[in-house]
Amino acid sequence: MSESRPYRRPIDPKWWWAPGPYRAYTLRELSGVAVALYGAVLFAGLICLVSGPMAWDSFLGFLRSPVSIVLHLVLLAGVVYHVKTWFETLPKTMPKMIVNGKQVPATEITRKAQMVAAGCSLVLVVIAAWAFR
Amino acid sequence: MPDVALAAKTVQLKVLRYRPGQDAEPSYGTFEVPYTDDMSVLQALQTIKDELDSSLSFRWSCRMAVCGSCGMMINGTPKLACNTFLRNLPKGPVTVEPLNNFPIERDLVVSVGDFVKKIESIYPYIIPKTPKTVEEGPYLQTPAQMAAYESFSDCINCMLCYAACPQFGENPAFIGPGAMALLQRYNGDSRDGGQQKRLDTIHGEDGVWSCTAVGVCSEVCPKQVDPANAINQNKTNSAFDFFLRFVRKDAR
Amino acid sequence: MDHFDADVLIVGAGGAGLRAAIAVAEADPSLTVALVSKVLPMRSHTVAAEGGSAGVIQSTDSLEAHFHDTVAGGDWLCEQDVVEFFVSRSTPEMIQLEHWGCPWNRKPDGNINVRAFGGMKIERTWFAADRSGFHILHTLFQTSTKFPSIKRFDEYFCVDLIVDDGRAQGATVLSPVTGAFTAITARSVILATGGAGRVFRQNTNGGVVTGDGMALAYRHGVPLRDMEFMQYHPTCMPGTGLLFTEACRGEGGHLVNKDGYRYLQDYGLGPVTPEPRNKTMELGPRDRLSQAFWHESQKGRTFETPGGDAVWLDLRHLGAAKIKERLPLIREMAIEFMDIDPALGQIPVRPAVHYTMGGVPTDIRTATSLPGLYAAGECASSGIHGANRLGSNSLAELFVFGHVAGDEAVKFSRGVSASDSGKLIDQAKASAAKALSLRDQKGGGERHAVLRKEMALTMEKGCGIYRDAAGMQATCDKLAELKRRYREVTLEDKSAVWNTDWVTALELGYELDVAEAVAASALARRESRGAHQRLDGYENRDDAHFLAHSLATYREAAAPEISYGPVKITTSQPAVRAYGALGEALEAKKDAAHA
Numbered sequence: 014m015s016e017s018r019p020y021r022r023p024i025d026p027k028w029w030w031a032p033g034p035y036r037a038y039t040l041r042e043l044s045g046v047a048v049a050l051y052g053a054v055l056f057a058g059l060i061c062l063v064s065g066p067m068a069w070d071s072f073l074g075f076l077r078s079p080v081s082i083v084l085h086l087v088l089l090a091g092v093v094y095h096v097k098t099w100f101e102t103l104p105k106t107m108p109k110m111i112v113n114g115k116q117v118p119a120t121e122i123t124r125k126a127q128m129v130a131a132g133c134s135l136v137l138v139v140i141a142a143w144a145f146r
Numbered sequence: 147m148p149d150v151a152l153a154a155k156t157v158q159l160k161v162l163r164y165r166p167g168q169d170a171e172p173s174y175g176t177f178e179v180p181y182t183d184d185m186s187v188l189q190a191l192q193t194i195k196d197e198l199d200s201s202l203s204f205r206w207s208c209r210m211a212v213c214g215s216c217g218m219m220i221n222g223t224p225k226l227a228c229n230t231f232l233r234n235l236p237k238g239p240v241t242v243e244p245l246n247n248f249p250i251e252r253d254l255v256v257s258v259g260d261f262v263k264k265i266e267s268i269y270p271y272i273i274p275k276t277p278k279t280v281e282e283g284p285y286l287q288t289p290a291q292m293a294a295y296e297s298f299s300d301c302i303n304c305m306l307c308y309a310a311c312p313q314f315g316e317n318p319a320f321i322g323p324g325a326m327a328l329l330q331r332y333n334g335d336s337r338d339g340g341q342q343k344r345l346d347t348i349h350g351e352d353g354v355w356s357c358t359a360v361g362v363c364s365e366v367c368p369k370q371v372d373p374a375n376a377i378n379q380n381k382t383n384s385a386f387d388f389f390l391r392f393v394r395k396d397a398r
Numbered sequence: 399m400d401h402f403d404a405d406v407l408i409v410g411a412g413g414a415g416l417r418a419a420i421a422v423a424e425a426d427p428s429l430t431v432a433l434v435s436k437v438l439p440m441r442s443h444t445v446a447a448e449g450g451s452a453g454v455i456q457s458t459d460s461l462e463a464h465f466h467d468t469v470a471g472g473d474w475l476c477e478q479d480v481v482e483f484f485v486s487r488s489t490p491e492m493i494q495l496e497h498w499g500c501p502w503n504r505k506p507d508g509n510i511n512v513r514a515f516g517g518m519k520i521e522r523t524w525f526a527a528d529r530s531g532f533h534i535l536h537t538l539f540q541t542s543t544k545f546p547s548i549k550r551f552d553e554y555f556c557v558d559l560i561v562d563d564g565r566a567q568g569a570t571v572l573s574p575v576t577g578a579f580t581a582i583t584a585r586s587v588i589l590a591t592g593g594a595g596r597v598f599r600q601n602t603n604g605g606v607v608t609g610d611g612m613a614l615a616y617r618h619g620v621p622l623r624d625m626e627f628m629q630y631h632p633t634c635m636p637g638t639g640l641l642f643t644e645a646c647r648g649e650g651g652h653l654v655n656k657d658g659y660r661y662l663q664d665y666g667l668g669p670v671t672p673e674p675r676n677k678t679m680e681l682g683p684r685d686r687l688s689q690a691f692w693h694e695s696q697k698g699r700t701f702e703t704p705g706g707d708a709v710w711l712d713l714r715h716l717g718a719a720k721i722k723e724r725l726p727l728i729r730e731m732a733i734e735f736m737d738i739d740p741a742l743g744q745i746p747v748r749p750a751v752h753y754t755m756g757g758v759p760t761d762i763r764t765a766t767s768l769p770g771l772y773a774a775g776e777c778a779s780s781g782i783h784g785a786n787r788l789g790s791n792s793l794a795e796l797f798v799f800g801h802v803a804g805d806e807a808v809k810f811s812r813g814v815s816a817s818d819s820g821k822l823i824d825q826a827k828a829s830a831a832k833a834l835s836l837r838d839q840k841g842g843g844e845r846h847a848v849l850r851k852e853m854a855l856t857m858e859k860g861c862g863i864y865r866d867a868a869g870m871q872a873t874c875d876k877l878a879e880l881k882r883r884y885r886e887v888t889l890e891d892k893s894a895v896w897n898t899d900w901v902t903a904l905e906l907g908y909e910l911d912v913a914e915a916v917a918a919s920a921l922a923r924r925e926s927r928g929a930h931q932r933l934d935g936y937e938n939r940d941d942a943h944f945l946a947h948s949l950a951t952y953r954e955a956a957a958p959e960i961s962y963g964p965v966k967i968t969t970s971q972p973a974v975r976a977y978g979a980l981g982e983a984l985e986a987k988k989d990a991a992h993a
Contacts, residue, residue: 106382215441251575
């Protein structure tokens, strides 16, 4: 009879909150909730719009309330964090980019993609500001 | 190697010990090891074995971070002991444990058999697109074609990525990052024609779909192989394959 | 005791062992191969080979040129028929590896690229960055998994061969995982266990390179050949001995002393040229470069480091991009181990033991003097390296002779029947009992770690780059003492599972036997040739007396007996071995004579 008796250590049930990259991963995934909530707010606005002017006015009233402004600031922070980390994850999910026989480094893909995203956001803000001037 | 008795400076190592013949479960052993500036964690362990306690077991060989033997948890992070230097670690005791997520056979030695089986399961060899005899000479492969798979071929099978992967911890049957990097190494090779065969091995929960893109596997990789990329690319491939199988010519 | 019956047993799963296993599986899939390795195959020391593997491929090159470089590089102690065979079979093996997926470096058009190497007239070193051995080993291991007839015994340690009826018929192996032994019986046995560099203190070798196969054959009456020729590689990390590949110089790196002077020009290797020139300066052979270092050190033109004196390896002029592309591992090692970015700073280097030129003598078809026993790779003395191996010939050797060994083992296995298995298993039981007794004996309190250090130190002292009779005699005496003390070893660890205390003690037994063969062979060779250089009145090559292979024969409890065997000369008569300007002049003269 062999003495061999491999021992399996239990995995840490709170691994997702372990400091460092694991916590960063959990925060990244959680920040996705902010994106969903933004979508829900927009969707609610749409429903109000089709329900008639009274509903629409009360929706606008809600948007101007301090609760809504605080909520939007929190959601904006969550979405910005999600956008930033989403593009950091992007190079891990796509085939290697080979340009002139050399692999494009992940950091460069992330940087360029983030710049494009920031540019697009800026254009949208400018268009919106122009439309509601 | 420095003499234990004469050493001016020492460092404390807290090593997780497990001797199945005598221990019911692992517990820490503490060693005072003479410290020099150029000392790796591996050298510290060798000093313990040679001069303090010869019953401490761990794997090692090349000492230069290419054979992949000496992966272990150092202060809680999976690292190669041979290229982790004491001078670069925070002051205070250094904790050394066997790699997370693997059964411990003894001390710092973990079971590697399952990992090797996973490597073997993904057809880790060229399945030639166009067979050729040696007399016909080498295949042509441009540097750009090589770049498509080259980084995945740098994997030294050290298993640090598995120790970093919580999903492998939860599901030991998960194919895991290292084997997926190897799969992508062959799937991305211009000489290879075995992509479909390999893809068929990675559908399902034990295939790519256990991965939730935590991504720490790529962060701990000592060779910048980026196994997270290999897995996530193949989620896309696996998903496409799921739908395309209905229209594929050779579909069963 | 467990018993496994195979047709072919291969001990060692590095480059040679894996190549042999695939050869057997391809030649006859009905034959069972037992492939035993004391580590996972991809941990084998082939993994650490950096620079590349030689094979003629350029249109300007020729098999004759590779032959002449090898024979002259070996100071004419090569078996010339074997070298002829080797150079002709090398390139097909490289192509085979390419077909199996080895990521050889390519030219822009997709063809194979080759680099310059020391002592080679024309660029013929195939390379995969500076991780050639790593890529080759993983390619071979992964390819081997496609053959179901290869039954691997990963992490099994070989404690003895089984020899019956005058031929090799298997081995007794120990599984550290359980502490249990297995008798593996087979019709033929291939040794592919690698070299013995760990018997020296500063060496480039992994912990596994302990001469196991050499000692196994040696104890069964097979002599060890040319063991005095231990190669010092000139560019290693002081202290650890880790290797900075010859490709550093192949790509154009310089060696300079503490005054910034390219000192090799003082040792018959000049002239200094703006561009690297083959067989000149830094592209001279390893023995000459290590010897030049020794002289520089004697002259006080080296500098001190905690790991011994050193010179500078200067890669800065290659530029960061080229270093990253061609020498990524070297760059990583310099940065991680020494905090030096080679694009910005010079790397301190000194010679360290790298390669065992000698080993188990084989004929051109890898057969040893024991029927049924074959040997390939560093553990073998096939005769291609002579007194000094050229860089990039050793990787090629693995595949050429691994392949042949596989083919020959198949033929032999088909032609013989097994002895009574009960008898073979009894022999295995006796070997197991002997190995167990080392673990369990009370002993006299000797610690094997202490003995190992003393062995490595005395080898370095007496059998270093330059040698004299007094030093070598002192080493022989010291080794005899260590062997006596080895019998008094007491292990602290008596357990069964993963008892590495026990396995390393068994390895030390192998190392001491091999070390003794090295020292005794060195003492007996009263001349200077290749890697064996003497200072005590034997400073020159003496073809009249020593154009001969040394053979060390094992004797129980006594120093080995040294005898000599002939060297096979075919087309290259021994001549002056010169590099640099003199070498070029002599070659021009020879070419003119031919014309």
